[in-house]
Amino acid sequence: MQQVQAVVARAKGEPVELTTINVPDPGPGEAVVKIQACGVCHTDLHYREGGINDDFPFLLGHEASGTVESVGEGVTEVAPGDFVVLNWRAVCGECRACKRGEHKYCFATHNAEQKMTLEDGTELSPALGIGAFAEKTLVAAGQCTKVDPEARPAAVGLLGCGVMAGIGAAINTGAATRGRSVAVIGCGGVGVAAVAGAALAGSSPVIAVDIDAKKLEAAKANGATHTVDSSQVDPVEEIKRICAETYEGAEGADVVIEAVGRPETWKQAFYARDLAGVLVLVGVPTPDMTVPDLPLIDVFGRGGALKSSWYGDCLPSRDFPMLTDLYTSGRLDLDAFVSEEIGIGDVEAAFAKMHDGSVLRSVVIL
CATH class of the missing domain: 3.40.50.720 (NAD(P)-binding Rossmann-like Domain)
Structure with a gap:
């Protein structure tokens, strides 16, 4: 286990807090990812406002890119050092949708089995099963999609949610x-x-x-x-x-x-x-x-x-690399969606900017 700084929403409507959390070592089928960039999405604000559910405290952030730091037993799709965009739909491969070849409709997508916690052991609910307003996060390995490591993290991380949607x-x-x-x-x-x-x-x-x-x-x-x-x-x-x-x-x-x-x-x-x-x-x-x-x-x-x-009816393993390649070749301007780059302590201020129409995306850089 290791301790990192992260943004947590403790209660409905209250300002978010930058605090220390515990990130377990990856278990079977899991990966720890060192976050490089994470967009501030309206869905994170919905979590803070109790608009998704009331499973507080929430570990916010989900529109992210980063580098795989470590993987658990049985993980073959990614390895330490891989540059990845995180997705919130790790497909199961076994449900009725997957068995008929429609993996983008997987009815049993999954997240990490272990829980990240506050210092006192209180379990956190990661936003969309990711929780990436953090220096590091624990996810299911299937939530990691490898993309071109030369791509700008702040730009391609947005493929993880809003841009892909x-x-x-x-x-x-x-x-x-x-x-x-x-x-x-x-x-x-x-x-x-x-x-x-x-x-x-x-x-x-x-x-x-x-x-x-x-x-x-x-x-x-x-x-x-x-x-x-x-x-x-x-x-x-x-x-x-x-x-x-x-x-x-x-x-x-x-x-x-x-x-x-x-x-x-x-x-x-x-x-x-x-x-x-x-x-x-x-x-x-x-x-x-x-x-x-x-x-x-x-x-x-x-x-x-x-x-x-x-989620734009996407299949991350197909769509993220393809859109990243369009970005790096100059055919898709993902940079246009990055209105500003901010620090991990500036998430609350970024929420306020959503209401005045001045930003498409504020992006936390770690």
Whole structure:
């Protein structure tokens, strides 16, 4: 066992604390990773606010890259010294989804068996089974995905959650490609990543919708061909107008990605689709939210598909190395998502910046 500094949320709504934790030596199937960079994600704030569950205290942080320090018995997929991006979906290989070859839908993903603790022995709940606002963390070896060690840690670490969720929502879930139009409602980190994914896939037009001018500028810088300020115009009608300019007869976008997670914007996304269009929900709603009232004939008559995108329907072992290679070759600008680099003691301040739209991602550098 070793002791390291880490960021812990002890109680609902209280400021996070930088404190000492105990990290066990890796057991069978586990790895200890020395963290190099970790993005500050809205999900970490949800944990602190009790929006995920009430298993306090939480060890926050999950959007991370680092170097494998040690591995436990039976680990073959990674070795000490490997540069990895952490994922929160170590696939089991044995469930019904894995057995039919759909590992990205694994129904039995897992984390480390042992628990990290506070100095007094209190067990910690690591965010998304990772807990990477820490100098070192313990994970299941399957949560470690090897990528190009020449890649910038602060940039590729973001593939561990938000950037992958957005790109995957566009490419994996929505099947954005050449000849298809895409609209993204909500341009935080995940929404801008969805814009980047649609642009990478060759979709056109790529329409970004938000009420914040700074977020719309970030979307434009990452591939949006059009921006829509939904505080000034009806976003549904504007999406329809833009798409009809490109494709004669279009009644909306082929793929509409809702990256907010609210009933109002989900309903906008539903009606902003073209006939047979796809709606992708990647924004995370709260448990009390419900699907808005819709005439069932509209659900039937418009056709298409209503989908949810969980982690961008990604398979980390396939997608992380591929996206890292696109980054290192200059085809995917992950650096654009790193708004600032901060210290491990600055997480609480980074949470505050989320509310003013001034950052896509603050990234803790260790």
